[in-house]
Amino acid sequence: MLSKEELPFCPVATTVDLIGNKWKLLIMRELLKGTKRFNELHKAIEGISQKVLTENLRKMEEDGIINRKAYAVVPPKVEYSLSELGDSLRPIINSMSDWGTAYIKENLI
Incomplete structure (x- = not known):
């Protein structure tokens, strides 16, 4: 997680920095x-490379947005889920989805 000194002063900038x-x-x-496994995320997100997915998952875990659960099995099994903090962003993501849907409907030719 970012320290208090590293966070932007503006709350909007803080949100943008995190997501x-x-x-x-x-x-x-x-x-x-x-909850999803790495390969499920990779298949569901068109165009993302494994490297970029790994980097973003690590950063999101570091920032407290997601939880990572590793199981001691062979082959390795790792699951990702939203943390309580991450789930608190649900209304923001839903609003973005609603806005995008409305924009698409209004701008279809």
Whole structure:
């Protein structure tokens, strides 16, 4: 997690810093549906590389947005889910989805 000194002064900038890239939002979209394994996320998010998915998952875990649960089995099994903090972003993501849907409907030719 970022220290208090590292956080932007503006609350909007703080939110954008935590979830403001395309991949983080799409990861959250998938995790809002429930717990997922790495390969499930990779298949569900078109165009994301394994490297970029791994980097974003690590950053989101570090920021407290997601939980990572590793099982001691062979082959390794890891599951990702939204943390309580991550789930508190649900209304924001839902509002973005609603806005996007309305925009698409209004701008279809």
